[in-house]
Amino acid sequence: MTTRIVELRKGVLKKNDELAHELRSRFEDAGLLVLNLVSSPGTGKTAFLERTLRELRAAGARPAALVGDLETDNDARRLAASGAPVRQINTHGRCHLEAEMIGQHLEGWNLADFDTLFIENVGNLVCPSSYDLGEAVRVALLSVTEGEDKPLKYPTIFNSADIAVITKIDLAAACEFDLGLARKNLHEVRPGITILETSSKTGEGFDAWHSLLESLRAGHPSLHAAHT
Amino acid sequence: MHELSIIQSVVSTVTEAMSARPERILRVRLLVGALSGVVEGALQFGYEIATDGTPLAGSKLEVVSLPVVIYCKHCEALREMEGVQSFRCPVCGTPSGDIRQGRELEIESVEIEEAA
Secondary structure: OOOOEEEEEOOOHHHHHHHHHHHHHHHHHHHOOOEEEEOOOOOOHHHHHHHHHHHHHHOOEEEEEEEOOOOOOOOHHHHHOOOOOEEEOOOOOOOOOOHHHHHHHOOOHHHHHOOOEEOOOOOOOOOOHOOOOOEEEEEEEHHHHHHHHHHHHHHHHOOOOOOOEEEHHHHHHOOOOOHHHHHHHHHOOOOOOOOEOOOOOOOOHHHHHHHHHHHHHHOOHOOOOOOO | OOHHHHHHHHHHHHHHHHOOOOEEEEEEEEEEEOOOOOOHHHHHHHHHHHOOOOOOOOEEEEEEEEEEEEEEEOOOOOOOOOOOOEEEEOOOEEEEOOOEEOOEEEEEEEEEEEEO
């Protein structure tokens, strides 16, 4: 039997990547800053967004959010209490969001009505790293209860992030969390990453977060790196 | 565990690309970067099930693992990394975020049975 090799050179996630590129163009045309938030389950993405949306609304900004979970609309209801437009994406077992789901859940929204769109990914530090959602900025969150070595255990997702947010900083002392070590580990897997320390409960660190969002909306070049 | 959906995407991409060819598909060669977020074992595990009843049924999946390659500004050279836990030049120790290889998830080629 003789065999022959046929070159294909095709990206496995080509379809997702193409959809993500279309979304990115739409977001850019609408002047909309889009952030993709990734973390383990329980890191406090929703609590972080609750405060973010509430404070942005109070400051006169126009945020919106898409929130991904396997089941329930609990998180969407929590976030909608801020008054911001929010939609839940139920993945029914899928462990990550894909660009197609984002496109479907934007239908009926006029993107020009918003200045910032937050996409809260499914709580998972593995699978979401492979899927571009068309975001301008990827934010990886890490809580002090998870341990300083989380970035070393899940380097792929932290390497793909532009910003790292350490959450539940009000619990740092109780957890004997070594901030210096966490920062060192983050820089090890993603040299130069921007790191914020926050508490969604006390509001610590949110001034820095809001200034960062403002500079991103103004088109700060160093953080506007595409992922593909 | 998103490897099954990755494999389904491999199957549909290969099936579409090879739809005009009658030859039997023997092997699919996949390039998987160390930062692609995909694990070889899980890919192999799902391959037989995902290819069943498709033109890829009975074929083998060959996974070629690609290490991360960074560009070191200090050395002005490309450097291959041993793992994905530290992004420092293995020669001079300078950190680098300039990744030149390692995010690939690509169907490189397909081996087919040549018609007699």
